[in-house]
Amino acid sequence: MKQGDIIIYGCVIIGAGVGLTLDNSFPGVLIGLGAGYLLKTFFRKEE
Known part of the structure; x- marks a missing residue:
């Protein structure tokens, strides 16, 4: 998994929690x- 994907998934989970x-x-x-x-x-x- 790429670092950019981890950032997106983390923000989605935080947004869902809020x-x-x-x-x-x-x-x-x-x-x-x-x-x-x-x-x-x-x-x-x-790059």
């Missing part, structure tokens, strides 16, 4: 997914 505390898990997952992709591109190594 969404469950607010009684809406699906929007939390989507926000976590978007944040994961942003973090993945931010921390991507220059």
Whole structure:
């Protein structure tokens, strides 16, 4: 598994957890997914 994938999965799980505390898990997952992709591109190594 690549490091970028781990960042995305972690953000999705955190987003789902925050969404469950607010009684809406699906929007939390989507926000976590978007944040994961942003973090993945931010921390991507220059080749």
